[in-house]
Each structure stands twice: as structure tokens, then as C-alpha cells.
Amino acid sequence: MKMPVKDEYRLVDKVKLTLRVNYFSSIFAIIFGFLCLYTLNINEILPYAFFGFGVVNLLNTLAFKLHNNITVTYNITSIIGLICGTFITLYSGGINSPFIFVLALIVFTGYVTTKLYGKIYLYLNLTIVCLMYLETLPAYTFTFNAVPEASRDLFSLFSILFSVYLLGGVLGKNLLKAHHNLYKSRNEIEKRIKEKETLLREVHHRVKNNLQTVSSLLSLQSRSIQDEKMKNIIKSSQNRVISMAMVHEMLYMRDDLSKIEYKSYVQELSEFLIRSLKGADNKVKLNIDIPDIKLGIDTAIPLGLLINEAITNALKYGISNQKDGEISISIEQGEENGYELRIGDNGVGFPDTIDHKTTKSLGLKLIHNLARQLKGSIIKDTTKKGTNYIIKFYEVGKHFNAVA
Numbered sequence: 001m002k003m004p005v006k007d008e009y010r011l012v013d014k015v016k017l018t019l020r021v022n023y024f025s026s027i028f029a030i031i032f033g034f035l036c037l038y039t040l041n042i043n044e045i046l047p048y049a050f051f052g053f054g055v056v057n058l059l060n061t062l063a064f065k066l067h068n069n070i071t072v073t074y075n076i077t078s079i080i081g082l083i084c085g086t087f088i089t090l091y092s093g094g095i096n097s098p099f100i101f102v103l104a105l106i107v108f109t110g111y112v113t114t115k116l117y118g119k120i121y122l123y124l125n126l127t128i129v130c131l132m133y134l135e136t137l138p139a140y141t142f143t144f145n146a147v148p149e150a151s152r153d154l155f156s157l158f159s160i161l162f163s164v165y166l167l168g169g170v171l172g173k174n175l176l177k178a179h180h181n182l183y184k185s186r187n188e189i190e191k192r193i194k195e196k197e198t199l200l201r202e203v204h205h206r207v208k209n210n211l212q213t214v215s216s217l218l219s220l221q222s223r224s225i226q227d228e229k230m231k232n233i234i235k236s237s238q239n240r241v242i243s244m245a246m247v248h249e250m251l252y253m254r255d256d257l258s259k260i261e262y263k264s265y266v267q268e269l270s271e272f273l274i275r276s277l278k279g280a281d282n283k284v285k286l287n288i289d290i291p292d293i294k295l296g297i298d299t300a301i302p303l304g305l306l307i308n309e310a311i312t313n314a315l316k317y318g319i320s321n322q323k324d325g326e327i328s329i330s331i332e333q334g335e336e337n338g339y340e341l342r343i344g345d346n347g348v349g350f351p352d353t354i355d356h357k358t359t360k361s362l363g364l365k366l367i368h369n370l371a372r373q374l375k376g377s378i379i380k381d382t383t384k385k386g387t388n389y390i391i392k393f394y395e396v397g398k399h400f401n402a403v404a
Helices: 005-038 046-067 071-088 100-115 117-137 150-224 228-253 264-280 297-316 362-373
Strands: 259-261 283-290 294-296 324-333 337-345 377-380 388-394
Touching: 005 150, 046 071, 046 259, 071 100, 071 117, 100 117, 117 388, 150 228, 150 362, 228 259, 228 264, 228 297, 259 264, 259 297, 264 283, 264 297, 264 324, 294 297, 297 324, 297 337, 297 362, 297 388, 362 377, 362 388
Parallel strands: 283 324
Antiparallel strands: 259 294, 324 337, 337 388, 377 388
């Protein structure tokens, strides 16, 4: 399984930081060991603890190239550092040793690696510090200060320089560099997202314009046709094109380019169809009960076409001989991301003997096929006057099949 790019970058940063800290701490530990022997006149325990940590940790870091597991490398370093750091602290003054602050570096690097390791080494170090305090009590003392009296101030200086440089010069510097790279990457990603949003907005705008051009061509074509039946067919096709163009127009106009507010879309589409088929002075009542839901384009377009067909059929056949009438549209959100659409009119209706499989009506066939495309089901509501449907549907994924 391929690692996501963002996790890959984070792992690379973590590896670089861990290896750099290991190399520096190993080299400084070996130098500190020589300082203990030849400058501070410390001949017991401490220099050998420094040498042991430096050599073993250097070998551990070089072994990373063989196993390529940064977690193993880090944990070996932390365990060695904890053991050696505890011995050095105990034999250089215990709870009063300046070297005790080096133990905090293990906790810090633990949190840099993962939150889990940070917690583990935090509580482990707190326990060790508390035990060091108990060790200072006369009844529990078992160590001695291996640093000669004359060298203790200088040992404190070297200990502080060792910890401060590792914390600031290595860990802090590299963390700041990683943060800068992350900030730079985030800005680049945001810039690309804005560019893609602008491009997508332009695509929606051009699709809308192209669909409007098709609609205009159909309108021009219908003017030269004398056959009323053929003219109605072209008019229906024109309305279908407009219903799709409205989706792209609303996506172009909104901030969210992936989903549209469906209530305003249905309102605009319904009012357009009523004006188109019944005229501006119509008395058709429109009842819309849709919550504030947003649907993706792959759901919005087939559902819009379905609503377009249902309203068109209602206006042409259900309430065809009257200026007034009532069309109701409601959507309820159901369980498991499903929806229920109720749409219909209070017109004359049509007999139950008419079936979408046998009828020659393209609109009725489309309604049933579009319901299937929406991974839903459709039933006719016979409890109400006119033609009413209950359609259960679900959000469609990124791809959907053409209506067949």
C-alpha cells in the first residue's frame, strides 16, 4: 500500500531530525567523555558512560541504513540515553546534578516522534527523578559524586552547554526548518487549491453557457416547425437542457463548488417551468417543503431532470385545461444518507393501467429511469388526488451511468 504524500513528507522530516540529533549527541558525548578524563579529572563511571552512549548510539544510527526503521532507531537511542543519563546524573550529584536536564531532551524528542512515545518517556523520567530524590535521603543513598570538588562548576558548564546546544542548535533549529517547510508547503497547496477552484468555476460557467447555447438553438429550431407535436417535443428537450444549465449556474455563483443548495434550485426551476408552460399570469400554486440540504452535482442533475419531468407532465397533462392548480414538492432526509422526494399535482391524474414500461410517454419513462439512476425506488401515491410520486433516493457517487 502506497503511503500518502503528506505522511511521506512527515516521515522524511522525522527521519532527518532523529538522525541529526543522534549524530550530534553521539559526537558530543564522546567529546564530553574526553573532557571528563583530561580536563575535569573524572576517572570513574562518568567518562565511560559518555563513551558507551556515544559509540553504541553511533552504531545504532548507522544501522538505520540497514533496517530503515526509524522507530527502532529512536527507541534504542532513547533507552540508551535514559540509562546512561540516569547513571551520569546519579554519579554527578543526583537530584542536584546539572546533567539532570538532559533527561528532559529524551521527553522532548519523544513528543517530536509521536505523542505516545512522548508520554511514555515523560512518565518514565518523572519516576526516575522522584527516585533520584529518594536516593538523596540518608537511608537510601548508594551512589557518590564522581566529579571532584574543583571540577564541579566546569562540569556544570559543560552539562548546560551540552543540553542547550542539543535543544536549541539541533532540535530547535531543525524543528523551525521543518515548520518553515510545512508553512511553505501549505501556502503552495492553498495557492493550487485556489487555482483549481478558479478553473472549476470557469468550467461550470462555460458548461452553463454551452447548455444555454444549445437551449437557444432548440428554441430557434422550434420556431421554424409547424407541427405542434414536434414543437412540444423540442420545447421539452429545451427545458431539460435548462434544468441542467441551472445546476452549473448555481455552482458557478456559489462559494461551494461541489454542492448546491437544493431548495433554491428547485424553487427557481419550478417557477421557470410554470412560467414557460402556463404563462406569466398563471394561477398555479407551488408548495415547496425542502430543508436546507446540499447535494452534489452527480445527484443534483438527475434529480433535477426527474423533477423537471414530473412538473412538465403535471402542467401539460394533470392541470392542462386550467390556469390554476397546485404542485407540491417536498424532500425529507431519511436514514443512512437517504432522501425521500414527494412530488405531484392535484390535477386529473392518469389511470393505473398506464405503465412506464408500456407507455409511449418519454417523460414517464424518464422519471422511472432517473429514480433508478439515483439508486432509489419510486411508487405512485394513490391516496391523493392527481398524480403523485414517492421517490426514495441516495446521494450518487462521482460517476453515474447515462439514462437508458
